[in-house]
Amino acid sequence: MNTVQMTKAKTRVLDTAQNLFNQHGYNSVSMRDIADGLGMKQSSLYYHVPDGKEQLYVEVTKRCLEAHFTGITDAISRFNDLETQLQAISRWFFSRPALHLFNMMEHDMAELSSENQHYLKELAYQSLFMPLIEAFEDAVARDEIRFVDPEQFAGMFLTIIEGVSFAHRNRHSMLPLDTMADQMIDVLMNGLRPQETAE
Amino acid sequence: MNTVQMTKAKTRVLDTAQNLFNQHGYNSVSMRDIADGLGMKQSSLYYHVPDGKEQLYVEVTKRCLEAHFTGITDAISRFNDLETQLQAISRWFFSRPALHLFNMMEHDMAELSSENQHYLKELAYQSLFMPLIEAFEDAVARDEIRFVDPEQFAGMFLTIIEGVSFAHRNRHSMLPLDTMADQMIDVLMNGLRPQETAE
DNA sequence: GTCTATAAAGGGATAGAC
DNA sequence: GTCTATCCCTTTATAGAC
Numbered sequence: 053m054n055t056v057q058m059t060k061a062k063t064r065v066l067d068t069a070q071n072l073f074n075q076h077g078y079n080s081v082s083m084r085d086i087a088d089g090l091g092m093k094q095s096s097l098y099y100h101v102p103d104g105k106e107q108l109y110v111e112v113t114k115r116c117l118e119a120h121f122t123g124i125t126d127a128i129s130r131f132n133d134l135e136t137q138l139q140a141i142s143r144w145f146f147s148r149p150a151l152h153l154f155n156m157m158e159h160d161m162a163e164l165s166s167e168n169q170h171y172l173k174e175l176a177y178q179s180l181f182m183p184l185i186e187a188f189e190d191a192v193a194r195d196e197i198r199f200v201d202p203e204q205f206a207g208m209f210l211t212i213i214e215g216v217s218f219a220h221r222n223r224h225s226m227l228p229l230d231t232m233a234d235q236m237i238d239v240l241m242n243g244l245r246p247q248e249t250a251e
Numbered sequence: 252m253n254t255v256q257m258t259k260a261k262t263r264v265l266d267t268a269q270n271l272f273n274q275h276g277y278n279s280v281s282m283r284d285i286a287d288g289l290g291m292k293q294s295s296l297y298y299h300v301p302d303g304k305e306q307l308y309v310e311v312t313k314r315c316l317e318a319h320f321t322g323i324t325d326a327i328s329r330f331n332d333l334e335t336q337l338q339a340i341s342r343w344f345f346s347r348p349a350l351h352l353f354n355m356m357e358h359d360m361a362e363l364s365s366e367n368q369h370y371l372k373e374l375a376y377q378s379l380f381m382p383l384i385e386a387f388e389d390a391v392a393r394d395e396i397r398f399v400d401p402e403q404f405a406g407m408f409l410t411i412i413e414g415v416s417f418a419h420r421n422r423h424s425m426l427p428l429d430t431m432a433d434q435m436i437d438v439l440m441n442g443l444r445p446q447e448t449a450e
Numbered sequence: 451g452t453c454t455a456t457a458a459a460g461g462g463a464t465a466g467a468c
Numbered sequence: 469g470t471c472t473a474t475c476c477c478t479t480t481a482t483a484g485a486c
Contacts, residue, residue: 061469076358076361077276077278077354077358079276079278079279080278080358080361080362082460082461082462083461083462083463084460084461084462092469092470092471093470093471093472094461094462094463095463095464095465095470095471095472095473096469096470096471098462098463098464099469099470100469104462104463105461105462105463152353152354152357152358154351154353154354154413154414154417155276155351155353155354155357155358157417157421158351158354158417158420158421159275159276159279159351159354159358162275162279163279200434200438201425201426203422204418204426204431204434205438207414207417207418207422208411208414208435210414211410211411211413211414211417212407212410214353214410215353215406215407215409215410218353218356218357218406218410219403219406221357222356222357222372223402223406226400227400227403232403235399235403236407238442239399239404239439239442239443240438240442241442242441242442242443243437243438243439243440243441243442243443244438244441244442260451281478281479281480282479282480282481283478283479283480291451291452291453292452292453292454293479293480293481294452294453294454294455294481294482294483295451295452295453297480297481297482298451298452299451303480303481304479304480304481
């Protein structure tokens with residue numbers, strides 16, 4: 053994954069754009085909104101991003117997904133059991149602005165050219181799903197959980213993360229984020245524990 | 252909940268708008284798109300919807316949420332145990348176009364006036380969360396599951412439904428929707444089963 | 451109930467001065 | 469690196485003919 057060493061100014065542009073795209077979605081954010089956030093005129097933005105809005109979104113999303121790949125794989129490598137790994141991954145997610153993964157993949161990316169769409173969807177799969185799938189596979193191999201389709205439960209875990217973030221943003225959620233996530237992970241792990249074909 | 256008896260033409264307008272709003276999100280759908288879907292000119296649409304796009308979205312979403320309230324409460328009332336109830340609710344959801352609940356609540360509704368926003372968010376809570384919360388409470392009372400925050404797990408169940416729909420739409424998902432949902436519900440119920448403070 | 455025409459505003463993008 | 473000015477297109481919405 054290339055890291056071309058970005059100028060400070062470019063980084064600031066990407067940061068501002070990322071915040072806005074994340075909060076409101078691709079179509080709801082105008083170049084003027086981003087320029088306003090940077091304190092410059094809309095046309096000045098094109099000095100930093102000559103290729104326009106779509107390319108800006110692609111760059112922002114690429115950087116974001118690559119950061120998540122690093123964060124997730126790091127979290128996994130620090131521990132040897134699935135439950136602790138999942139807790140660590142949840143902490144990584146909560147330390148960053150919410151991804152709005154489903155919205156990103158189904159609504160934002162639908163606005164892009166089919167090449168960009170395909171590129172970013174594949175990158176999302178490699179960055180977010182693959183490390184989790186491996187973690188679930190390893191846990192099955194260690195007999196820590198019963199056999200399940202790893203892809204299915206990698207997806208389930210990501211939806212839980214998104215759901216917990218959502219609940220925390222929208223509801224008078226009594227509990228801290230971390231506690232909510234741990235409770236969810238506890239139920240999930242408890243539900244996945246190997247069984248002695250009881251009853 | 253008022254049912255004012257709608258004309259066939261108005262129903263067709265709402266159906267078309269609902270499909271488009273659901274698939275692409277509020278901001279990505281223009282009045283022209285909806286008119287095209289109906290085979291009429293953009294301006295003709297204002298004969299059916301004199302109050303414009305925002306009001307159209309509110310009507311569409313209101314009708315959708317009320318239908319879900321009926322579908323969910325019916326599914327719950329047909330059975331006496333939580334696992335079967337959740338399966339029945341999942342079938343209701345899968346029989347309808349995907350809600351995209353999170354996107355709806357965080358992105359689409361953010362574009363509306365604060366009055367409409369508040370109205371629809373409250374309606375969504377009453378229509379989707381409340382029946383589920385009661386079902387979880389009753390299951391705790393029957394000692395079918397261990398005590399948990401009902402709101403939290405009502406939310407978790409909704410995210411699982413959305414996640415399963417997402418997986419089915421986006422991935423070479425080998426399994427039928429119903430089977431995937433049942434597996435998720437099985438893990439969830441298994442994780443929530445009362446425990447004898449083992450170990 | 452649907453049309454054409456049009457107003458008024460907002461969007462992405464470029465040219466050229468400083 | 470940022471600005472003003474401008475182009476061209478899309479969008480929401482209204483007026484008025486048929």
